[in-house]
Amino acid sequence: MSGSSSAAPTDASVPQGSDRPSLPRRVRDTVLAYIALTKPRVIELLLVATIPVMLQADRGxxxxxxxxxxxxxxWLGAGSANTLNMVADADIDQKMKRTARRPIARHAVSTRAALIFGIVLGFASFAVLSLAANLLSALLVLATIAFYVGVYTMILKRRTWQNVVWGGAAGCMPTLVGWAAVTGSLSWEPIVLFLVIFFWTPPHTWALAMRYKEDYKAAGVPMLPVIATEERVTRQMLFYTWATVITSLVLIPATSWIYLAVSVLGGGWFLSRVHKLYSETRAGAEVAPLKVFLQSNEYLAVLFCGLAIDAVVNMKTIADFF
Structure with a gap:
C-alpha cells in the first residue's frame, strides 16, 4: 500500500503559534517588572548625592x-519608597501616557505583590544600614520612605501645586544618610547639600511637567504647569534655580578652589538655561522645557562630582586661608 495508518501525525495535530511565552522568558519579564518597580533611573540621584557627601564627611x-x-x-530604601509610591499611584499611572507602562499599571505585578515587595525592601534597607553603618542612617532611610509615601504621595501630590516643593524633601535625604553613615551624626554641611537638592527639585520637575502637562491634567494631579501660565511656571523655576545656586555657594568655605570653580561656573551655566526659558516664555516663543530638565540633571551631577573630587584630593579649604 502506498499509505499507512501508522504514519506520523501531521503538523496540524500539534499546537501552532502559541502566544504563551516560554518559562525563561516569563521569569525574565517578572524579574524586570520588579526591578522597574524600584524606578532604577530615579535611583541615580542616590548615587550622585550619597558618594560625594560621604567623601566630604571624611575628606582625604x-x-x-x-x-x-x-x-x-x-538603594533598597529608595526602591521601597518608589515601589510603594507605585502602589499608591496605580490608578493615576493608568491614565498617564508617561506612566501607563509601569508594572502595576499594565498588570505585570499585582498591587498586593508590589506592596509586599516594597515593605520587604524597606526592612532590608534598615537591616543593612543599621548593621553596616549605624542606627541613625537606618532611621533616616525609614523616615524618607514614610515621608515620600505617606506625605508626598498620599497627601500632597493630588491636593496642591506645591506637591514637589515639599514632597521633594524625600529626594534630598541621601545627603543626610550619607553623612550620618560616616560620622554617626549630622552637621551644617549635609544640611546645605540637602537644601541644594531641595531647591533644585521644583525647576527640575516642573520642566518635565511642562512637557507632560496634559498627562497630569488627565490624571487630576495639580502640578504647577497644569494650573498656571507658562510665564508663571518659568518665573517660579527661575526663583528656585537662583536659590539652588546661591545655596551651593554656602559650602565653599568647607571646600577648596575645585568646588569653588565648579559651583560658580556650573551654577552660571544652569542659570543661563533657565533664564533663556523664562525669556522665551515671556516673548511668547515656542519653548523646549525638556532641555532644562536634562541640563538640571547634568548640573547636579557636575556639582556633586566636583565635590567628590575636591574631597578626595583634600586640598587646603577656603576657610583655612582666613
Missing part, C-alpha cells in the same frame, strides 16, 4: 566597604 579618606554597603542600603 575613601572607606570603600562603608560606601558600598551604604549605597546598597540606600
Amino acid at each position: 579618606e575613601v572607606e570603600l566597604p562603608l560606601i558600598v554597603f551604604t549605597l546598597i542600603g540606600g
Whole structure:
C-alpha cells in the first residue's frame, strides 16, 4: 500500500503559534517588572548625592566597604519608597501616557505583590544600614520612605501645586544618610547639600511637567504647569534655580578652589538655561522645557562630582586661608 495508518501525525495535530511565552522568558519579564518597580533611573540621584557627601564627611579618606554597603542600603530604601509610591499611584499611572507602562499599571505585578515587595525592601534597607553603618542612617532611610509615601504621595501630590516643593524633601535625604553613615551624626554641611537638592527639585520637575502637562491634567494631579501660565511656571523655576545656586555657594568655605570653580561656573551655566526659558516664555516663543530638565540633571551631577573630587584630593579649604 502506498499509505499507512501508522504514519506520523501531521503538523496540524500539534499546537501552532502559541502566544504563551516560554518559562525563561516569563521569569525574565517578572524579574524586570520588579526591578522597574524600584524606578532604577530615579535611583541615580542616590548615587550622585550619597558618594560625594560621604567623601566630604571624611575628606582625604575613601572607606570603600562603608560606601558600598551604604549605597546598597540606600538603594533598597529608595526602591521601597518608589515601589510603594507605585502602589499608591496605580490608578493615576493608568491614565498617564508617561506612566501607563509601569508594572502595576499594565498588570505585570499585582498591587498586593508590589506592596509586599516594597515593605520587604524597606526592612532590608534598615537591616543593612543599621548593621553596616549605624542606627541613625537606618532611621533616616525609614523616615524618607514614610515621608515620600505617606506625605508626598498620599497627601500632597493630588491636593496642591506645591506637591514637589515639599514632597521633594524625600529626594534630598541621601545627603543626610550619607553623612550620618560616616560620622554617626549630622552637621551644617549635609544640611546645605540637602537644601541644594531641595531647591533644585521644583525647576527640575516642573520642566518635565511642562512637557507632560496634559498627562497630569488627565490624571487630576495639580502640578504647577497644569494650573498656571507658562510665564508663571518659568518665573517660579527661575526663583528656585537662583536659590539652588546661591545655596551651593554656602559650602565653599568647607571646600577648596575645585568646588569653588565648579559651583560658580556650573551654577552660571544652569542659570543661563533657565533664564533663556523664562525669556522665551515671556516673548511668547515656542519653548523646549525638556532641555532644562536634562541640563538640571547634568548640573547636579557636575556639582556633586566636583565635590567628590575636591574631597578626595583634600586640598587646603577656603576657610583655612582666613
